[in-house]
Amino acid sequence: MVKAAVLGYGTVGSGIVEVIEKNADVIAAHGVDMHVKYILDLRDFPGDPFEKLVVHDIETILADDEVKVVCEAMGGVEPAFTFSKRAMEAGKSVCTSNKELVAAKGDELMKIAKENNVNYLFEASVGGGIPIIRTLNDALTAERIESIQGILNGTTNYILTKMEREGADFDGVLKEAQEKGYAERNPEADIEGYDACRKIAILVSVISHKKADWEKVRTEGITKITPEDFKYAHKLGRTIKLIAMCEKNGDGYYAMVSPRMIKTDNPINAAQDVFNAVLVHSDMLDDSLYYGRGAGKLPTASAVVGDAIEEARHVGEHFSTGWTSEEAKLLDIDTYRTSYFVRLKGVPAERASELAAAFSKYELVDAGLSGEFGIVTGELEEGTFKKAFESLKDAIGYIRL
């Protein structure tokens, strides 16, 4: 029998205990007899069915040789980093849902895992319950991954879906999402794109085997998106999604998180509400799509437990792959080429010469809104576009296609 410890008894931590114990028979049918021996938390949980497993001191877990797998669901970098490091140094494998930690210190933790002949797995850190990391590290290992386009944040996808369906504005939908528990009281990491940014940096690290610095990824959130933007998008047969993307170019990667006007028949538009989707383009398989719940107690816990089972199968054997501390080459995003939707005040006829001076190619978009209009530019480099956009008078905003 393999004994597991769970660090953090919040939403994901309690989900991990539930999945391991409720589905113990399913897990056993896969050849692994696993049970939770300890739950680490600062709090007590009187009345909870697992209250007797709760301990307050990490040393209890570290000193117990029977514990072979540690599921970390604490969130944040510290003390999660120190606890994970010490657990691996004590001969225990660690699995996690903690994207902040994986994005910041995944390379160090993977090195520690190798040095101690244990494993460090992090499936739940990207796309919640969607098995995208294992797919990239396992099923797609014969593939050259050329690009990844993802809806990697459930909160913002819920907000954008609702704005689109109801014609509602951002602030109102955010407030409602907070009331329903779909958005945090401090929603900054989600709505400003930082959460999706960490996740795409993790994916770049997985496919490049080098550490991608999430702080170098150009990141724009959804706070400026309006119901009017959706009217233009519909006119173009498109919708608006917060897209985290990476694209291989030579020996480097373009990576960015930003709202994009994607075609409504783009397969990742299947992700509505809190769902996530990841579209991988690789050289042999072509496109493949991974879809599911990117957040939530049981979906996230299921991914952590999947890792825990894999680690239980490999006690005493280091098998996990990851990335080194060498920095992945992130290309200057100002050289990335795409087309742009631009909203402008006024009427097209009066602004034709100004627009022709700014853009060699553009098409008008009329969404029937008074006192304004839209254009879609030809494909051009981000840096060139930004200069042209800044030269325009009374531009309301832009969204990348």
Ligand code: HSE
């Ligand atoms: N806040 C995240 C989301 C949770 O909305 O997707 C899962 O990482």
